[in-house]
Amino acid sequence: MWSVVMAVLYRDTRVLKRRMYAMISLYIIPIIFSLAIVYAPAAVTSPSQVLQRFRLLTNLPIENLSELLALMLYFSSIISITAIGTSTAYWVAEDDVxxxxxxxLKYTTLSRYVLAELAVAPLQAVISTIYLVPATIPLIGVVKSVIMYLTYLPIAVVAMSVLMIYGYTIGLLIVRLLRTSEVWIVSNWLLPLILLASGIYIPLSLIPAVLRYFAYTTPVPYIMEIAKLVLVFRSLSTQVPIVLFTFIATIYVIATTYLARSCEYVLKREGILCLRRM
Amino acid sequence: MMDPAIVVDKVVKRYVVKSGVFRRRTSVVEALKGISFTVDRGEVHALLGPNGAGKTTTVKILATLLLPDSGDAYILGHSVTKEADTVRKLVGVVLDVSRGFYPYLTGYENLMFYALLRGLSRREAKARVREVLELVGLRDAANRSYLSYSMGMRARLSIAKVLIDDPEVLLLDEPTLGLDVHSARFVRSLILDLAKRGKTILVTGHNMFEIEQIASKITVINRGQVVASDSPQSLREKIGLVHRVEINVHALERSDVEPLLTAISSRLKLEKSSVETIAENQYRIVLYVAGSREYISSNVFDVLRTYGIKVLDVKIIEPTLEDLYLALVR
Known part of the structure; x- marks a missing residue:
């Protein structure tokens, strides 16, 4: 298993080095979202009214607009993490493209390979969130920015890992059940749904019940809750849904391992491992 | 006698093809209908057959990338279905020379990925990768992006990837497909070089000229069945393809040549014969004879010695592998 992890880590660091420009475009999008969410309402009403509304909607003790913007930048970064983490297309692209x-598969099994992909999760988490430090320095100062980032980083690492497992689970499920290689279509639908039902911008209580139930099968609302408590209240109380989050993450790992084994068998049985169109 | 390196034993493989909007319509394609053949150790064995004959399916089953529906295959005595992990360590497979690499990584980085995946330490991986790049003549292009590689370079890199493991058995599925003359020649010489080092190589292909140059034994499959499996020479003899014999002689008159032709035809069963004038007092007797090369040559030379005619040249042209192949899959 260690050799698979080393190989995946080697490959991903090299790919990241060469594809950095593509990744950066993914980080810029949340920054634009954050600016729009805070400043668009402030432009049509007033900053104090925006602050008041946010306090009312989120129950967060936000003191000023800069702090709100810094916070929104952090919450929005979960979009990047979700986009990268759930990119089931990543491994599908390997297979299909x-x-x-x-x-x-000459060297390892699909389940080991998929789980080894998680080795790169901490690295992905750092790369996809490090921009938060320079982005928040003008808003809350150097010291606060660094502290805020270091507080947030463990959440980002865990979130990235769990979202990656979630992405692989869905991707493998599609391959196993639909016996198709067109996972891109489903993953393209999945990402906006996950973000809509994430609780990042719209509280879960305000979204339709169907979406809410769907939301609880994804790890994003739990990540959001934990991020909110850590970043705003700077504490992990007993109310934190960590137990539930761990339970769900465990189910993802078991499901991924089972599905990967099952997929490998189907791929070999039906000969679609290399002949995708058979 | 040593056991064969590869044994394919009554392997059956069917593909279920789904079609229609809801993929409800199914049809079964029988890719392999119980094929059996063996490949001896250290041999370059060619698997020939028209498109859709089942060559690639056979290679994938041997590489443990596809499960047979029934029957089994063995690599160095290990079952591809029951001991897949062991078999994977013994074989190296090249399925499609233009696939199997990350386009944004360099040739060196791609090989490093596979070397690390194989379980080599970083230091060992670096040394091994440099070694195989040198062997396939890609040392100078090692740090170029895979995207910038020509087809010939990609083919070489595919073989380099396989050689990282230093496997005892190599499975090469059309390794020279789409390559220019220079690259194809390089790959052929590489295959022969590897065979000299004791590797067992199973190679598929369509280019008869190429196969004739590298393979010591061939198996022809057609529509999922083995049509023939032997050395090209033995197959020629078994099938009894006709040899073309050309005898150039010096004679004053064309009529002087006729008794010679009659004498030969009394000893050999000629399918067809003719006499051509090639220059003044020079004639060419052309014979089409069924039989082995030895049988033809001994009889022709016996007659020539008896007649005492001035012989300028004698050629016994064997049927090409292409003739043989066409006769088998016709």
Missing amino acids: HEVLYSV
Whole structure:
């Protein structure tokens, strides 16, 4: 297993180095969202009214507009984490586009390979959130920015890991049940749904019940809750849904391992490992 | 006698093809209908057959990338269905020379990924990767992006990837497909070089000229069944393809040549014969004879010695592998 982790880590660091420009575009989007969410209402009403509304909607003790913007930047970064973490397309692209999976399976099993992909999660988490430090310095100062980031980083790492497992689970489920390689279509639908039902911008109590139930099967609302408590209240009380979050993460890992084994068997049985169109 | 390196034993493989909007319509394609053949150790064995004959399916089953519906195959005595992990360590497979690599990584980085995946330490991986890049002649292009590689370079990198493991058995599915003459020649010489180092190589292909140059034994499959499996020479003899014999002689008159032709035809069963004038007092006797090369040559030379005619040249042209292949899959 260690050799698979090392290989995946080596490959991903090299790919990241070369594809950094593409990743940066993913980080810029949340910054624009954050600015729009705070300043658009402030432009049509007033900053104090925006603060008041946010306090009312989120129950968060926010003192000024800069603090609100810094906070929104952090919450919005979960979009980047979600986008990258749930990119089931990542491993599907390997299989379908590059077709390296048949070479990879010579050395390891699909379940080991998918789980080894998690090795890169901490690195992905740092790279996809490090921009928060320079972005929040003008708003809350150097010291607060660094402290805020260091507080947030463990959440980002855990979130990235769990979201990646979630992404692989869904991707494998699609391959297993639909026996298709077109996971891109489903993952393209999935990401906006996850974000809509994430509780990042719209409280879960305000979204339709169907979406709310869907939301609780994804890890994003739990991540949001934990991020909110850590960043705003700077405490992890007993109310934190950590137990539930851990339970769900465990189910994802078990499901991913089972599905990967099952998928590998189906791929080999039906000969679609390399002949995707059979 | 050593056990064969590869044993394919009554392997059956069917594909279920789904079609229609809801993929409810199914049809079964029988890719392999119980094929059996063996490949000896250290041999370059060619698997020939038209498109859709089942060559790639056979290679994938041997590489443990596809499960047979029934029957089994063995690599160095290990079952591909029951001991897949062991088999994977023994074989190296090249399925499609233009696939299997990350386009944004360099050739070196791609190989490093596979070397680390194989379980080599970073230091060992670096040394091994440099070694195989040198072997396939890609040392100078090692740090170029895979995207910038030509087809020939990609083919070489595919073989380099396989060689990282230093496997005892190599499975090469059309390794020279789409390559230019220079690259194809390089790959062929590489295959022969690897065979000299004791590797067992199973290679598929369509290029008969190429196969004739590298393979010591061939198995022809057609529509999922083995049509023939032997050395090209033995197959020629078994099938009894006709040899073309050309005898250039010096004679004053064309009529002087006729008794010679009659004498030969009394000893050999000629399918067809003719006499051509090639220059003044020079004639060419052309014979089409069924039989082995030895049988033809001994009889022709016996007759020539008896007649005492001035012989300028004698050629016994064997049927090409292409002739043989066409006769088998016709």
